[in-house]
Amino acid sequence: MKIALLGYGKMGQVIERIALERGHEIVLKKDEFNTYEGLQNADVAIDFSVPTAAVPNISSCFNAHVPVVSGTTGWLDQYDEMAALCMAQKGAFISSSNFSLGVNLFFEINAYVAKIMAKFDSYHVAMEEIHHTQKLDAPSGTAISLAKGVIENSSYTNWTIENPENTNTTEIYIDAKRIGSVPGTHTVTYNSTVDAIEIKHTAHNREGFALGAVIAAEWIVGKEGIFTMKDVLAVSAL
Template sequence: MKIALLGYGKMGKTIEAIALERGHTIVLKTSKTVNQAIKNADVAIDFSIPGAAVNNITHCINHNIPVIYGTTGWLDQYDRMVQLCHEKQGAFIYASNFSLGVNIFFQLNKSLAKMMATLKDYAVSLEEIHHTQKLDAPSGTAISLANDIIKNHDSYNHWALDQNQEKTIPITAKRIENVAGTHTVTYTSEVDTLEIKHTAHSRQGFALGAVVAAEWLHGKVGVFTMKDVLNIG
């Protein structure tokens, strides 16, 4: 495939290396406004900034280029982009985290929430740890985990950062040098603690997942998720 990389920071460069290893070609790499060179691409992978989301996704869809989008912090416009994709018969995947392992972790989290829903003695909490360069907190992955618990566990209707309130899932966000990403979901009662955890060892997992998603999306029409890519859930 011919791939356009929108957002050529650390993640973009890691994606580039993996894409080249898998036999793909990079036809555009930019951290600036999308330009006409993107018309040569079979698919775009975007890890730029939240403020560029609507412009970049719209440009790709209008030019019939499938787009993989991995930046968080813009989801108030997500439904608008989904509508545009359907109107233009485009192809689009957004994920808060493209790691294959994390997406399996998402499914484990949903299943566990359903099992714990009737066990009212257990209180749930989340912790996420990332590198010090990550500006948003909590992470998009932590928010996805919390929202999935809320959908599958009737004891909770909200999440909050560093707060412990009734019917609220508390999320703790830590920033530590050189940590790729760790997410922990914990259920605690007076008698024991149950915990599931995903630890990323490097950016490779996120980048590989984005390339695998791009390979899967190429030639398709519609709005999809990583559950479709992995055929889970």
């Protein structure tokens, strides 16, 4: 399989290594200093760039009829526009806040726990996410996905990064921290006056994110439409 890497930072380099180990070929390494030359030769593109580059990268893929897997976050206010372009060009698209197998299992666990805990209003949910200091968006896309998983299965209506004074609020507080070189830690806590219930995912390195992205790229080749990691992994706890 011929892969175009859109974004060649630390994640892009790990993806390159894993892709080569799995027998694939890299036909483009796109960064801010070069062009899309070679994109037309790719079977699939993997986008791990920055928020400002995501939409140009993704739209270039659809216009070149190259399926795209995007792990870039911080641009999703334009997601509907990219989804519409994908459908217009009969393309294929997976956008995920996190491609890690473990995180996608965590998403399902989180939604299941939220559904159970919704029956007990003595517990109030809050979240903490910790990432390396080079991460540009806060809160992380993964934290937002976790918050949405709770909102869809409870009476919560929104999330906030402003610490609410009233613990009975319908907003989920996300404490976004940037520390050292932490790959990613996400904690969801249900607090009451007598105890706390906590679920947590800790990434040890970038390997899981990169492997998941390559697996998603392998899966999407030859398909048409808009998909999620649930489709790739065939996982659903609910």
